[in-house]
Amino acid sequence: MQVFDNRIYEIVEKGLQGKGLTEQETLELYRVPETSKEAAYIRWAGQDLSLRATDGIAEIHAQIGLNATTCPKDCLFCSFARVNDVRKGVYEVPKEEVFEYAKAYVEEGANLILMLTTASYKFDKLEDMVGSVREVIPADMPLLVNTEDLTLERAKRLKAAGAQGAYHAVRMREGVDTTIPVEERMQTFANLREAGLKLSTCVEPVGPEHTPEELTEATFRCISTNPMTAGVGRRISVPGTKVAERGMITDVANANMVAIYRLAVGLDYKLNCSANTAMTAASGANLAWAEVGTNPRDTVERTEHGGRGAAIERQRKMFQAGGWEVRQGPSQGWFD
Numbered sequence: 001m002q003v004f005d006n007r008i009y010e011i012v013e014k015g016l017q018g019k020g021l022t023e024q025e026t027l028e029l030y031r032v033p034e035t036s037k038e039a040a041y042i043r044w045a046g047q048d049l050s051l052r053a054t055d056g057i058a059e060i061h062a063q064i065g066l067n068a069t070t071c072p073k074d075c076l077f078c079s080f081a082r083v084n085d086v087r088k089g090v091y092e093v094p095k096e097e098v099f100e101y102a103k104a105y106v107e108e109g110a111n112l113i114l115m116l117t118t119a120s121y122k123f124d125k126l127e128d129m130v131g132s133v134r135e136v137i138p139a140d141m142p143l144l145v146n147t148e149d150l151t152l153e154r155a156k157r158l159k160a161a162g163a164q165g166a167y168h169a170v171r172m173r174e175g176v177d178t179t180i181p182v183e184e185r186m187q188t189f190a191n192l193r194e195a196g197l198k199l200s201t202c203v204e205p206v207g208p209e210h211t212p213e214e215l216t217e218a219t220f221r222c223i224s225t226n227p228m229t230a231g232v233g234r235r236i237s238v239p240g241t242k243v244a245e246r247g248m249i250t251d252v253a254n255a256n257m258v259a260i261y262r263l264a265v266g267l268d269y270k271l272n273c274s275a276n277t278a279m280t281a282a283s284g285a286n287l288a289w290a291e292v293g294t295n296p297r298d299t300v301e302r303t304e305h306g307g308r309g310a311a312i313e314r315q316r317k318m319f320q321a322g323g324w325e326v327r328q329g330p331s332q333g334w335f336d
């Protein structure tokens with residue numbers, strides 16, 4: 001019979017104290033085979049620590065994709081990337097329909113609303129959309145953007161228009177599988193911070209080719225940005241994209257990574273993403289996304305119509321199955 005690895009046991013026990021792990025310890029956890037008994041222990045520990053860190057409260061953040069216009073940044077995993085030739089021409093969701101999406105999300109119990117655009121969406125339009133959507137949702141509902149890299153001036157304008165934060169990430173193999181330099185991403189983090197916009201980020205999109213060393217580096221880069229939400233999200237293989245043939249990691253592997261992220265960061269962060277399956281929601285992930293409108297992980301015009309788009313009710317049931325209680329009302333801590 002295989003003997004339980006004592007070193008992994010010690011690292012996990014340290015992680016369970018909630019004070020985080022070193023990069024070396026985190027690397028050793030990322031090296032554990034996903035089907036081993038040690039991995040099962042890591043997943044249990046991730047869940048235990050997350051439940052303690054968050055008082056058992058999970059959240060559902062709601063994304064509205066504003067456009068699907070082909071994007072010149074050419075991230076190889078994205079259906080919007082011009083290089084992938086999956087999408088054609090210009091496509092934008094009309095403003096009235098964005099309002100309807102936002103109002104429906106509020107009624108359904110979303111804890112936060114985020115608007116996503118490609119890098120080809122005009123900034124003035126996004127600024128206007130932030131201000132307009134702000135008026136149709138409750139004043140205490142956090143409103144975020146997920147858009148291209150931002151100068152300080154633009155970050156300040158979005159804040160003034162009514163945004164509380166942004167989703168922004170240094171992608172796995174940024175600058176190699178994308179055309180965006182890592183430094184540009186890092187500058188945006190700094191600009192967001194200076195403008196008073198809070199950060200939601202993630203180690204993503206993770207595929208089978210990414211090494212424990214890359215995952216460790218990305219994990220500690222995320223931690224260094226002091227985000228409101230972070231974790232690990234796997235890459236979805238979108239048919240027609242340049243990296244689809246590299247395949248996807250399993251739910252189990254993603255669940256291990258989510259748990260390791262939690263152990264690495266400790267009790268500090270309240271929201272650990274990405275709870276995209278029951279397995280991850282049982283391994284420490286307490287943040288799930290609902291999606292409507294356009295979606296880079298999808299090829300249909302509206303993701304809620306026959307695509308990947310997850311409805312709030314479905315995510316709520318997933319969390320309940322994992323023993324979580326879903327927060328009622330807006331997510332906390334986004335307003336100054």
Ligand code: SF4
Nearest residue numbers: 071073074075078118
């Ligand atoms: S991930 Fe974002 S920046 Fe990259 S191609 Fe897609 S829309 Fe453009």
